[in-house]
Amino acid sequence: MQKLSTQPYKGTRDFLPEEMSVRTQIFEKLFRTVETYGFRRYDGPILESAAIYEAKSGEEIANQQLYRLVDKGGRELALRPEMTPSVARIIAANAENIVFPARWYSHVNCHRYERPQRGRVREHWQVNVDIFGSEEVEAEVEIFDLVGDLMAAMGAAPDMWIFRVNDRVLVEGALRNFVQVPQEKLIDVGMAIDRWEKVDADTRKQVLTDLGLSAEQIARLEELVQMDLTSYSKAAGEDAVSRSKLAKIVREGLSQAPLKFDPLVMRAFNYYTSTVFEVFDASPENRRSIFGGGRYDDLASLFTNKRIPGVGFAVGDVTTWNFMEGHGLLPKPDLGPDIFVFGTSPEYRGVVRDLTRRLRREGLRVEPALDDPSIRTGLKHANRLGAKYVVMVADEEFKAGSAVVKDMVGSTQQTLAFDAVAPFLSKHGPVTPP
Numbered sequence: 247m248q249k250l251s252t253q254p255y256k257g258t259r260d261f262l263p264e265e266m267s268v269r270t271q272i273f274e275k276l277f278r279t280v281e282t283y284g285f286r287r288y289d290g291p292i293l294e295s296a297a298i299y300e301a302k303s304g305e306e307i308a309n310q311q312l313y314r315l316v317d318k319g320g321r322e323l324a325l326r327p328e329m330t331p332s333v334a335r336i337i338a339a340n341a342e343n344i345v346f347p348a349r350w351y352s353h354v355n356c357h358r359y360e361r362p363q364r365g366r367v368r369e370h371w372q373v374n375v376d377i378f379g380s381e382e383v384e385a386e387v388e389i390f391d392l393v394g395d396l397m398a399a400m401g402a403a404p405d406m407w408i409f410r411v412n413d414r415v416l417v418e419g420a421l422r423n424f425v426q427v428p429q430e431k432l433i434d435v436g437m438a439i440d441r442w443e444k445v446d447a448d449t450r451k452q453v454l455t456d457l458g459l460s461a462e463q464i465a466r467l468e469e470l471v472q473m474d475l476t477s478y479s480k481a482a483g484e485d486a487v488s489r490s491k492l493a494k495i496v497r498e499g500l501s502q503a504p505l506k507f508d509p510l511v512m513r514a515f516n517y518y519t520s521t522v523f524e525v526f527d528a529s530p531e532n533r534r535s536i537f538g539g540g541r542y543d544d545l546a547s548l549f550t551n552k553r554i555p556g557v558g559f560a561v562g563d564v565t566t567w568n569f570m571e572g573h574g575l576l577p578k579p580d581l582g583p584d585i586f587v588f589g590t591s592p593e594y595r596g597v598v599r600d601l602t603r604r605l606r607r608e609g610l611r612v613e614p615a616l617d618d619p620s621i622r623t624g625l626k627h628a629n630r631l632g633a634k635y636v637v638m639v640a641d642e643e644f645k646a647g648s649a650v651v652k653d654m655v656g657s658t659q660q661t662l663a664f665d666a667v668a669p670f671l672s673k674h675g676p677v678t679p680p
Contacts, residue, residue, distance in 0.1 A: 259367065264581065272400070280396070282395075286349060287351055287353075295321070295323060296312060298332070299312055311360050331545070334549065338549035341546075347378060350375075356370055367564055372537075372560045372562040375539075379555065380555065381543065383500065385541075385557050386521050387500045406569075407528055411496075414436070417436060421436070424482070435457060442471060471509045475496055490520070491541070492521050522540035532572045535565065536562075541556070581632055585611070588637075588638055589615070590640045598615065600664070608669075610676070613633070625638075635652065635653055635676065636650075636652040637667055649664060649667055
């Protein structure tokens with residue numbers, strides 16, 4: 247019988263312990279930072295009705311990237327490509343019992359059928375962070391400040407990243423007033439702006455011409471996307487500026503994050519209604535978005551008549567890893583064990599078990615030998631494991647009721663009574679990361 251392939255499905259990944267250790271450290275830093283802002287963790291199913299993505303996730307995801315299936319009851323389902331529609335459903339279903347404004351975050355895996363390339367895979371993990379139930383500008387301020395603190399938690403210096411922000415309220419006002427785009431063309435022109443940097447000038451003009459824009463309108467649009475916030479606000483008009491949270495935040499300096507207005511930031515998702523933003527890598531070798539988000543004031547309307555506004559973002563594992571790797575910010579693997587314990591005879595296994603249990607009660611990561619290696623073999627194995635300390639019981643030590651404690655980093659050792667080993671290593675030994 248032919249053996250099955252050992253390769254994972256295209257676009258998915260295996261994470262061996264070394265890489266998993268680094269990933270865990272990265273995300274735990276993000277979790278701790280998010281929780282300092284009062285966010286609470288939640289989760290949801292990986293399978294959802296395909297209809298919620300068809301309604302809210304945008305044409306590209308709904309028509310090209312969904313992993314679809316039909317269950318035995320004939321229901322059309324999809325593997326989750328993103329979390330926002332799911333959390334909107336969860337919030338709508340439980341709105342009567344939720345204290346608003348609600349600060350929620352999750353860490354989920356998502357699936358999209360797309361061509362694997364740098365920064366894109368078919369299964370990825372992301373941290374989703376949202377504030378629900380507030381239309382106040384302070385919600386955006388909190389989100390912007392949190393983004394800055396998350397980048398700092400990754401170890402990123404200010405010159406390593408660019409915080410690009412825009413507001414669809416301003417965009418629609420400017421497209422109507424300055425470019426004279428009719429209402430029914432606003433979404434299509436917005437999508438063309440979203441792809442502005444991804445296509446050449448000739449292709450761009452052809453797309454806009456096909457949308458029915460005149461040469462004069464195209465020229466005005468080209469002028470618009472070069473404007474700073476002051477000029478853009480004038481083009482958008484007073485009504486749009488008065489409704490723009492971003493304009494207020496920048497004008498009054500409400501956020502400590504290094505915001506940079508960028509007319510080309512649109513975000514392709516259909517549910518964004520106002521503030522949109524993307525965090526970009528400043529490195530010439532990786533000029534791309536690391537993550538992004540925005541405000542969606544009517545997303546829950548798909549599930550309820552109750553209006554539940556929200557603002558948030560999602561940090562993906564692939565682009566975050568590429569960013570940190572490119573800037574030398576990835577932490578080193580921290581696999582453990584802190585301590586490897588072994589005895590050189592089956593007669594000493596009871597002592598090995600007792601020492602192991604005592605050390606674990608001190609909160610240390612301890613791995614005991616499952617056999618009875620020689621001293622040389624035991625030390626060699628401990629070195630391969632990366633253990634920081636070794637506790638070994640050989641013939642003389644067993645007779646004396648003691649064990650040798652060896653520092654594998656400093657290459658020093660001392661002999662301690664059995665009862666003294668755990669207190670000593672708890673005080674002087676390795677510190678397990680939180």
